[in-house]
């Protein structure tokens with residue numbers, strides 16, 4: 001008996017050690033990797049003769065075999081006023097290209113080096129307003145010879161098949177998406193993995209890009225959205241709130257939601273996962289009913305009761321973190337466009353951050369001065385802020401994050417350290433896009449446009465500095481939304 005107990009204890013200890021090692025060890029999928037702190041540094045030197053591009057960053061080389069990459073806007077619009085995009089000659093919205101990565105561990109990377117990864121990828125130009133940019137963002141899907149998803153680990157990131165190649169262009173500081181994905185990744189359970197790289201398409205140097213993991217399903221996916229169980233209670237799914245995209249909708253709405261009615265008519269909730277091919281009408285209906293129950297609870301007078309409370313439907317910590325990351329950076333599209341909500345094996349809804357290109361006063365049409373609170377103008381969060389408990393959790397979490405990843409020192413050092421890591425790649429990128437950097441003026445009013453990388457870095461730093469000070473003094477004003485004088489309740 002004694003031996004059995006000892007054996008059990010030893011086994012428990014062993015399991016605990018294995019668990020701790022897997023949760024916090026160097027290969028842990030949950031550990032956030034900040035490329036600029038861990039990867040090969042720019043001053044590491046190289047033994048090459050300097051006759052070709054020599055970079056310490058991973059090098060992505062795409063060969064389209066002479067085909068145009070589809071998805072550029074044509075300048076024409078369809079019956080709904082949406083831009084019409086170019087298609088491949090065979091009518092598809094993607095083409096297959098040769099996709100290679102050179103990512104040496106012991107020396108710099110050169111176009112003639114033996115690739116670290118060679119695969120076939122589907123590719124198209126992606127984005128909405130960013131489709132206008134000369135430095136295009138691209139959607140990638142790695143596929144095998146049968147056209148099936150072919151996940152691969154990339155630049156030290158976990159294996160995945162769907163990626164985005166995002167080229168900082170509107171963001172002349174070059175760091176917004178990198179820093180905010182990583183800061184979100186420290187504060188939240190899931191945020192896209194991201195690595196800087198340099199891109200060559202058909203021999204043409206295209207400058208500095210970010211390889212970004214997308215919010216999708218698939219083998220080895222870091223989000224556990226398994227659909228092995230038939231019962232919906234054990235099945236995850238992923239929804240996307242975004243502008244109506246006819247080709248995604250297939251002519252029909254996935255979900256009729258309050259969000260759509262209360263925000264803008266051009267916002268729809270799409271079911272991104274399960275994929276179209278796996279989405280039966282029965283399953284679609286079940287997801288719609290479940291989502292409606294969440295929104296009904298959120299907008300009801302019973303929002304603070306045990307039976308109908310929002311906490312039965314959402315992961316409250318996740319929503320608090322999402323609120324704070326997007327509020328601090330004034331990422332005003334979050335909660336309207338490019339808004340991803342998923343339900344994993346925890347059974348609660350969670351939000352995933354996406355796209356900080358316009359954050360920190362880089363929005364095209366409106367100046368975003370640091371002295372405002374924006375997230376409460378988003379329907380879900382306006383409703384959540386009726387709860388005293390939710391508001392208190394935001395204020396408490398703000399104080400915590402302000403001591404760590406949202407502290408002034410952390411934010412300003414993060415920008416300096418990232419740019420020091422990028423080193424000569426910044427100059428190469430800016431030379432390539434010099435004309436856009438100096439002449440393109442998309443922001444309104446025109447005085448907001450910055451004409452060099454240095455100006456853009458200064459703007460970002462000053463804005464973040466002022467933003468923190470203003471929020472320290474004013475974030476507590478969101479308590480007005482939960483004050484009893486503002487919210488009639490019928491339950492007390």
Ligand SMILES: [Zn+2]
Nearest residue numbers: 046048054108
């Ligand atoms: Zn070299």
